[in-house]
Amino acid sequence: MALNGGPDYKFNEAISIVVNCETQVEINHYWNKFAEEGQEGKCG
Secondary structure, rough: OOOOOHHOOOOOOOOOOOOOOHHHHHHHHHHHHHHHHOOOOOOO
């Protein structure tokens, strides 16, 4: 689900993404892909 908050609420790091995984290997795969071109923050 995605919501458009209009011009007052721009896309930023204050979002949550949920990916259901069954193994640590799968978790590591997605973690590495999400962090690949970004920068990890304090909460993840």
